[in-house]
Amino acid sequence: MVIRLYIRKLIVLGHQIAGKVDKVGDRVGLTWLYGSCSSCEHCLNGLENYCLDIVRTGWDLDGRYAEYEVAHEDYEVPLNGIPLKTEDLAPLMRLA
C-alpha cells in the first residue's frame, strides 16, 4: 500500500471579501479567483474557473482574512451604491 501525503505550506484562509480601495474609497468585492491566464479558451469564454493556470485565494495564495489585500482590478466587483453593509456583502461574493 502506498500512502501519499500532500503537504502544503500554511496559508491564510478566506476566499471572498468586501472592502474599500485604499486611498480611493470605492467599495469593491473580491471573489475567490485571484487570477488566470486570460488567454486560453476557458478564459476567453468567461470560464476562468476551468483555466489550467488559475490562481485561487485561500488555496494557491494567502486568503482574504487579512487587513489589506492586493487584487487585480479585472477581478473586482463594484459595490458602490448597494444599500447593504460592506461586511454583509462579503459572503455574496461567492455568487459573483
Ligand SMILES: [Zn+2]
Ligand atoms: Zn486561462
